[in-house]
Amino acid sequence: MLMRISVFKWAQRISLSAWIGIVLLTMHLVMAACATWLAPYVPTAIDTNNMYQSPSMLHVFGTDRYGRDILSRVIYGGQFALFISMVSAVLSVMIGSIIGVIAAYVGGFFDEVTMRVIDAIISIPGILLLLVIVTGLGTGTSVIIFAMVLSYMPGVVRVIRATAQEYVTRDFILAARLRGERVKNIVWVELMPNIRDVLLVEFAMRASWIVLSVSGLSFLGFGVNPPTPDWGLMINENRSVLVLSPWGTIFPMIAVATLVVSLNLVSDEVAKMFGIDRGVRR
Amino acid sequence: MNKHLLDVDRLTIGFPNVDNVLNHVVRDVSLHIEPGARIGVVGESGCGKSTLAYAMLGMIRGTGVRVHGSITYDGAQLFEMTPAELQRLRGVGIALVPQNAGQSLAPHHTVYQQIAEVLDIHHHMQSDAAWHRVVQLLGEMRLRNPEQVARRYPHQLSGGQQQRVALAMALAAKPSVLVLDEPTTGLDVTTQAQLLALLQELTNDTQMAIVLVSHDLGVIAHTCQQVVVMYAGEVVETGETERVFRQPYHPYTRGLIAAMPQLSADGLPQAMMGQMNTSVNRAQCVFRERCDFAQSDCATPPPLRFVEDARAVRCHHWQDVSARSNRATESPIVLEELRTDDVAPILELRHVSATYQQPSWRWWMRATPNLVVSQVDISLAQGQTCAVVGESGSGKSTLARVITGLHQPADGEVYLAQSLLPTIATRRSDEQRRRIQLVFQNPDLSLNPRHTVAELLYRPQAVFFGRSRAEAQSHSITMLERMRLDEQYLSRFPQQLSGGEKQRVAIARAFLAEPDVVVCDEVVSALDVSVQAALLSLLVEIQQLRKTAYLFIAHDLAVVRAIAHTVVVLFAGHVCESGSTKHVFANPHHPYTMELLRAVLTIPPRVLQTRGEHSVEKTPHTTGGCAFQSRCPIAIHQCTHIVPPWQKASEHHSYRCHHPSDVLIQLRSQLSLPTTEE
Numbered sequence: 001m002l003m004r005i006s007v008f009k010w011a012q013r014i015s016l017s018a019w020i021g022i023v024l025l026t027m028h029l030v031m032a033a034c035a036t037w038l039a040p041y042v043p044t045a046i047d048t049n050n051m052y053q054s055p056s057m058l059h060v061f062g063t064d065r066y067g068r069d070i071l072s073r074v075i076y077g078g079q080f081a082l083f084i085s086m087v088s089a090v091l092s093v094m095i096g097s098i099i100g101v102i103a104a105y106v107g108g109f110f111d112e113v114t115m116r117v118i119d120a121i122i123s124i125p126g127i128l129l130l131l132v133i134v135t136g137l138g139t140g141t142s143v144i145i146f147a148m149v150l151s152y153m154p155g156v157v158r159v160i161r162a163t164a165q166e167y168v169t170r171d172f173i174l175a176a177r178l179r180g181e182r183v184k185n186i187v188w189v190e191l192m193p194n195i196r197d198v199l200l201v202e203f204a205m206r207a208s209w210i211v212l213s214v215s216g217l218s219f220l221g222f223g224v225n226p227p228t229p230d231w232g233l234m235i236n237e238n239r240s241v242l243v244l245s246p247w248g249t250i251f252p253m254i255a256v257a258t259l260v261v262s263l264n265l266v267s268d269e270v271a272k273m274f275g276i277d278r279g280v281r282r
Numbered sequence: 283m284n285k286h287l288l289d290v291d292r293l294t295i296g297f298p299n300v301d302n303v304l305n306h307v308v309r310d311v312s313l314h315i316e317p318g319a320r321i322g323v324v325g326e327s328g329c330g331k332s333t334l335a336y337a338m339l340g341m342i343r344g345t346g347v348r349v350h351g352s353i354t355y356d357g358a359q360l361f362e363m364t365p366a367e368l369q370r371l372r373g374v375g376i377a378l379v380p381q382n383a384g385q386s387l388a389p390h391h392t393v394y395q396q397i398a399e400v401l402d403i404h405h406h407m408q409s410d411a412a413w414h415r416v417v418q419l420l421g422e423m424r425l426r427n428p429e430q431v432a433r434r435y436p437h438q439l440s441g442g443q444q445q446r447v448a449l450a451m452a453l454a455a456k457p458s459v460l461v462l463d464e465p466t467t468g469l470d471v472t473t474q475a476q477l478l479a480l481l482q483e484l485t486n487d488t489q490m491a492i493v494l495v496s497h498d499l500g501v502i503a504h505t506c507q508q509v510v511v512m513y514a515g516e517v518v519e520t521g522e523t524e525r526v527f528r529q530p531y532h533p534y535t536r537g538l539i540a541a542m543p544q545l546s547a548d549g550l551p552q553a554m555m556g557q558m559n560t561s562v563n564r565a566q567c568v569f570r571e572r573c574d575f576a577q578s579d580c581a582t583p584p585p586l587r588f589v590e591d592a593r594a595v596r597c598h599h600w601q602d603v604s605a606r607s608n609r610a611t612e613s614p615i616v617l618e619e620l621r622t623d624d625v626a627p628i629l630e631l632r633h634v635s636a637t638y639q640q641p642s643w644r645w646w647m648r649a650t651p652n653l654v655v656s657q658v659d660i661s662l663a664q665g666q667t668c669a670v671v672g673e674s675g676s677g678k679s680t681l682a683r684v685i686t687g688l689h690q691p692a693d694g695e696v697y698l699a700q701s702l703l704p705t706i707a708t709r710r711s712d713e714q715r716r717r718i719q720l721v722f723q724n725p726d727l728s729l730n731p732r733h734t735v736a737e738l739l740y741r742p743q744a745v746f747f748g749r750s751r752a753e754a755q756s757h758s759i760t761m762l763e764r765m766r767l768d769e770q771y772l773s774r775f776p777q778q779l780s781g782g783e784k785q786r787v788a789i790a791r792a793f794l795a796e797p798d799v800v801v802c803d804e805v806v807s808a809l810d811v812s813v814q815a816a817l818l819s820l821l822v823e824i825q826q827l828r829k830t831a832y833l834f835i836a837h838d839l840a841v842v843r844a845i846a847h848t849v850v851v852l853f854a855g856h857v858c859e860s861g862s863t864k865h866v867f868a869n870p871h872h873p874y875t876m877e878l879l880r881a882v883l884t885i886p887p888r889v890l891q892t893r894g895e896h897s898v899e900k901t902p903h904t905t906g907g908c909a910f911q912s913r914c915p916i917a918i919h920q921c922t923h924i925v926p927p928w929q930k931a932s933e934h935h936s937y938r939c940h941h942p943s944d945v946l947i948q949l950r951s952q953l954s955l956p957t958t959e960e
Contacts, residue, residue: 171728178686178707179745179795180715189741193732 014269021265028259032078039072043229052245062247064238073229074251078259080223080230084141084214088148089207095149096156097199101187103157104164115161118154126151130213134222144223148213152206159202163195197274204267208260215256231256286354287491288315288338288376288459293351295333295342295515304348306564307333309515310586311351315459317489322506322523324496324538326810327781328558330515332381335463335495339376340368355459373404377457381464383448387436393420394432397451404455419450424480441674442473446480453484460485462494466501470673471837475881478504497810499542500883503527508592511535514558514568517586521593527885531589531600533573541815543840545867545882545956549616550844553816557780567598575599618665618826620847620862620934626700627661628831629685629718629799634658634694636680636855654680655855656909657694662799662848665829669836669846669863671878677855678835682803685833686720699798716746719792723804725784729776735762735787736772742795761790765820782813786820793824801833806841818845839882843867848934851875856909861935871929871937871946873914876953884956908940916941916949 031038040060047067055062061070099118103111121129133147167173168191176186217223218232226233231252238248290313296304308330315321323331336342340360342349353360355375363371372378380386388396397416401407407415413432420428423446436444445465452460465481466474478501485492494505502509502523509526511519511534519532530536537554544551556572567573567580579598586596597603636655655677662668670678683689685696687707696703698717704710722728729738736751739758743749749757759769765786776784785805792800802821806814822845825832836842842849843863850860851874859872870876908914911921918940926938939946 171722171724172730174688175720175722175728175791176741178688178715178720179742180707180710180712181741181745190730194730 014273017265018269021262021269024258024262025266028078028082028255028262031075032082035076035079039069039075041069041072043068043072043076044227045069052241054245055247061251062245064234064245064248065241070234070248070251073234074231074255076229077231077234077252078255080218080228081211081214081232081256081259084144084148085207085210088145088152088210089203091145092149092153092156092206093199093203096153096202097160097195099153100157100160101164101191101195104161104168105183105187105191107168111161114157118157121150121154122158126213127216130217131220131222134217139222139225144214144217148210151213152210156202156206159198160195163198164191167191167194201267201271201274204263204270208263208267211256211260211263286314287317287319287356289313289352289354290315290334290338291352291354293334293337293353294349295330295337296348298346298348306330306515308337309564311512311515311517313493313510315491315493317458317491319508320485320492320494320506322494322496322502322509323512324499324502324509325512326497326538326558326812329512331495331497331512332463334512335378335461335493338459338461338493339372339378369403373400373455373457375457376459376461377452377455379445379448379452379460379462379465381467383444384436384441387444387447389436392433392435393439393447397432397447397454400451400454415454416450419454420447422453422484423447423450424476441469442477445469445473445477449477449481449484457490459491459493462492462496464496465494467496467498471839471881472673472877474501475883478883481505498883499527499538499811499885500887503885504883504887511538514562516568516596517594518569518596519594521590521595524886525593529604531593531595531604532569532597533575533599533603534569536603536606537572538811539885541812542885543815543818543838543844545840545843545879545884550819550822551811551815553819554812557782557813567596569597575602617822617845617847620864621663621666625663627697628664628699629660629662629833630697630700631658631660631681631685632695632697634681634684634696635692636677636684636689637692638680653692653855655684655691658850658852658855658857660833660850660860662831662833664798664831665825666847667825667832667834667845669834669842669849670852671836671839671842671849672852673837673878675854676852678837678852679803680855681852682720682801682833682835685799685801686718687715712746716795717798718801719795719797719799720801721785721788721792721803721805724808725776725781725788728788729784731776733775734772735774735776735779738776738787739772739791739794742791746795757794758790761794762787764793764824765790766816780813782809782817785809785817789817789821789824793828793830796828797830799831799833801835803835804837807836807838814841821845839867839878851878854909857938858910859935859937861931861937865932865935869931869935870950870955871931871935871943872910872939873916873946873949874910875937876950876955877913879955880953882956888954888956908938916945 045068047063050059050063050067051065053059053063059069059071061074063069099114103114129151130147133150134143137143173186173190176190214223215232218230219236221236223232224230234252235249242249290311293308293311294306295308296306299305311334313321323334325331338353340353340363349361355371394413394416397419398412401412401415416432417428420431425431425443425446431439431443431447436447439447466477469477482505492506494502496502506523509520509523510517511526511532513534519526519530519535526535527539530539540552541554542551554572562568564583567576567583570576570580573580577599584596584598586594588594589600634655635653635657637653658681660668670681672678680689684691687703687705687710690705698714703714707715736755736758739761740751740754743754743757755772758772762768762771767783767786771779771787776787779787789805806817809817818841821832824830834842834846846863848861849863849866851858851866851872853874858874859866859870866875867879870879906925907923908917908921908926911917914921920940924940926940928936928938930936931943
């Protein structure tokens with residue numbers, strides 16, 4: 001009963017922009033999860049009689065140069081980007097927060113070394129780091145996840161370390177040490193509950209950036225292989241006929257944009273809910 | 283109506299709550315301020331006194347705020363002024379000295395830049411003229427080396443100096459009304475006394491009116507001719523300070539005075555019932571729930587009636603209140619007698635010294651460490667309280683950290699029940715850690731904001747007794763009830779509790795470890811007087827039940843007098859005087875103890891002697907000799923190079939000074955010390 005009231009109140013209180021974000025995000029998640037049932041055609045089915053079609057009742061988003069249905073490809077095309085970005089965001093936030101909290105709590109030499117390594121990684125331009133890893137290790141899914149985690153985790157470490165440092169000096173941590181609590185307990189029981197709001201916001205933010213990066217990699221040809229539908233890949237394939245038949249480029253672009261915008265709107269609202277001041281962060 | 287300088291007329295300030303019902307912060311307050319008047323506004327936190335003070339500057343903060351009534355300055359309505367007009371008025375007309383000057387001074391501007399800005403805006407004074415005026419102002423504030431202070435940044439100044447700068451800034455444009463919001467809160471007793479004396483001196487022969495807002499009755503008694511007592515946003519009593527404090531007519535004023543610990547009386551201060559509620563029932567007398575005198579007719583709110591000239595009270599039964607003496611009933615809790623038999627102490631410190639020097643790998647650059655605590659001996663018997671008093675920076679808190687094992691002493695040993703304790707907490711056994719508990723000064727920092735009270739109280743039980751959550755709960759409830767809280771509190775988070783409740787939870791957490799020694803680091807200093815009185819009673823009650831020993835760190839001598847059996851006076855880490863509280867307070871021998879006692883603000887007030895800032899020299903002499911020599915009024919040649927010996931004043935009272943007893947007694951008779959025996 002109490003739960004229902006609080007959810008209702010929460011629903012009343014959130015802003016219009018957050019509602020737009022939630023609706024768009026849900027749409028994307030449903031599209032990715034239920035692609036098999038939602039897509040009107042098989043996304044890889046070639047139909048040479050219907051190449052470069054404009055949107056019509058038959059093909060709502062039109063067709064591409066092989067006559068493949070763009071709507072079906074857009075619906076399927078989010079799966080890869082969403083999967084990679086969610087897994088990478090979860091991993092970077094998890095690893096980053098553990099390193100950050102330990103650096104803040106242990107401090108001293110460990111903190112110094114960790115943070116200098118993190119600084120070194122951050123100093124490499126993001127896309128360059130991604131390309132180096134992908135060209136070096138190949139284009140497998142796990143390699144892309146590894147590359148994403150390596151380039152987005154350092155930012156999490158910095159933010160979490162700064163947040164944790166604020167609490168490490170508080171008396172309740174001293175009190176825990178006086179009780180003789182183990183480090184594990186101090187980190188999990190005393191520190192973690194205080195930074196979980198920041199964690200959630202970090203997750204939503206990193207996820208939206210990773211979506212962009214994954215699409216970027218696919219566009220450059222480092223993502224999935226050609227017959228598989230993917231937004232970045234679709235934009236790349238169809239950009240040569242941008243003037244002749246723009247539909248194959250525009251619709252995947254809209255899909256990427258709406259996903260990123262929805263993630264941003266949602267993370268903004270989460271941050272506002274927890275009263276976290278979000279400046280420009282890396 | 284005759285013309286006043288500043289007129290607050292039926293001012294009501296309210297914020298609508300979720301259900302759009304107005305929540306009054308200030309209600310129907312009228313004040314008339316004449317030139318040269320000194321008015322004190324007193325009340326517990328949340329009574330609306332700061333809101334009133336800021337309203338007098340035409341400043342009302344918050345969204346959706348509703349204001350009725352008016353404030354008139356020299357015939358002009360404050361709330362109808364344009365921002366530009368208000369800016370012209372602030373500074374020249376009405377100036378503010380904010381609470382905590384350290385936070386209100388701009389950190390990136392020098393003192394000169396900040397004060398010169400005021401001069402530039404109001405008097406178009408620049409460059410040389412401004413510089414001379416700033417230096418002159420700082421000199422008037424009795425700051426040593428005003429030129430040097432003017433060039434400094436706020437963080438390079440001490441708390442007292444910052445407050446003096448804030449005062450100089452407020453006085454720069456020569457205002458006709460000066461509003462001071464808790465000007466001395468957070469300062470040392472000696473610094474506070476200096477600042478109040480300075481304020482008296484500065485305002486004695488000017489026509490400037492003063493409105494001083496404070497929770498401290500002593501500050502008001504020493505500064506103001508008239509007092510306004512506020513409760514829940516309403517004025518409950520007003521009149522001449524001296525008469526109001528001698529014979530209060532309102533039960534709330536009476537309660538406040540009774541809750542104030544007194545140097546002159548034995549026994550614990552008395553707390554009022556209950557606590558101030560943020561949403562009081564205004565259909566009845568706002569104080570009814572907490573009132574000892576409440577009767578059925580209190581269901582109608584009493585009007586503020588004028589009972590004598592310039593004396594008004596908001597109570598139906600003020601005659602009953604005034605008929606009762608100020609301290610009618612004795613506190614039911616009496617301190618146990620000081621144990622004089624030679625029992626083995628439960629906690630003993632032997633020659634403990636501590637420094638804050640970091641061990642550096644550059645051994646050739648190592649400086650001689652600066653001792654924060656030097657050769658301190660303390661012995662504490664079971665069930666007794668030893669108070670450690672001193673100004674900030676005297677090493678009190680470091681001592682607490684050494685005892686609990688958070689700071690490694692440079693020298694000396696700590697014994698718990700005759701057995702040597704390892705210096706660092708991690709090397710102590712669980713049993714040793716359990717037997718010594720620490721209660722921190724600020725419960726906002728010492729309670730994890732993300733844990734419920736249940737979780738907070740469960741942690742020590744899990745660590746020390748290995749209890750499960752279910753087992754721990756019954757213990758927690760028993761302990762909460764002992765702290766006058768109930769089972770409902772288990773599910774609350776710290777931010778849902780008031781300051782006093784939080785501190786009680788912190789104390790409950792310490793006692794759940796069933797300790798032998800509890801180190802209380804300024805546990806009551808952040809609390810309102812009545813909450814403080816209640817907490818002190820609770821501490822004594824549980825001490826007598828559990829036979830726990832307290833090491834009670836405090837700066838308020840009146841509190842120490844109420845609760846401690848023995849007292850240790852610390853100056854710059856050196857023990858100056860120690861012994862039984864009764865002896866030390868009645869018969870102080872060390873000049874520093876006398877200085878501390880002299881700075882205590884009592885009711886009725888005594889004359890505070892004006893002395894410049896230089897008399898509060900904080901830095902001790904480390905070159906040898908007595909640490910107190912630079913501040914000592916009777917320092918002699920010996921003091922500069924010979925460490926003073928311990929001397930015995932009586933069996934349970936010793937001090938450290940070169941002077942023989944009769945010289946010190948003579949010094950004592952010259953100073954106006956508050957009497958401790960009546």
